[in-house]
Amino acid sequence: MARSKSRGASLTLWLALAALVVMLDQFFKQLILANYQLGDATYVTSFFNIVRAHNTGAAFSFLAGASGWQRWFFVVLATAASLFILWLLRSHPQQRLFAFSLSMILGGAVGNVIDRLLHGYVVDFLDFHWAFLSPMFYRGHFPAFNVADAAITAGAIGLILDEILRVRRGR
Numbered sequence: 001m002a003r004s005k006s007r008g009a010s011l012t013l014w015l016a017l018a019a020l021v022v023m024l025d026q027f028f029k030q031l032i033l034a035n036y037q038l039g040d041a042t043y044v045t046s047f048f049n050i051v052r053a054h055n056t057g058a059a060f061s062f063l064a065g066a067s068g069w070q071r072w073f074f075v076v077l078a079t080a081a082s083l084f085i086l087w088l089l090r091s092h093p094q095q096r097l098f099a100f101s102l103s104m105i106l107g108g109a110v111g112n113v114i115d116r117l118l119h120g121y122v123v124d125f126l127d128f129h130w131a132f133l134s135p136m137f138y139r140g141h142f143p144a145f146n147v148a149d150a151a152i153t154a155g156a157i158g159l160i161l162d163e164i165l166r167v168r169r170g171r
Helices: 002-035 069-091 096-119 147-170
Strands: 041-045 048-055 122-128
Touching: 002 048, 002 069, 002 096, 002 122, 002 147, 069 096, 096 122, 096 147, 122 147
Parallel strands: none
Antiparallel strands: 041 048, 048 122
8 A cells, every 4th residue: 555655656746747847848838929920039149049930740840841630640649659658657656767757758748739739830949059060950050949849858868868777787
């Protein structure tokens, strides 16, 4: 009984972290939508701007040029991934790095699904640019992204690190 209660408390923590990611993501996206028109940009530093961009595709605008079906495809894909992540979190809440990483991915996925459902696109606003990126990206601008994307990336890095550590412990 005590173990079940501890597991529930841990699961609650991970779900609260995912909810925090969603809230932060949606808060900043609402600020951008309220104060910027599509294409507007504010210079912040020599390598960073705040912009308003819409992405109808996935990472790096993958499938952005499709005829509209991709909106629902990505909603279904993210929903299925979220359900799987919930199952994993429920099964392994005591594995801190693993659960943290999954929570970040879950929060990011839900944040971007909300955008797709409300707007038909994901609102991106963080624009980093460096000259050394010019051979890969137009004028050295890394594709604009948002808090949800950053959380998904942090979660993916965490999962890789968790696996590396797990393998090393097994030796």
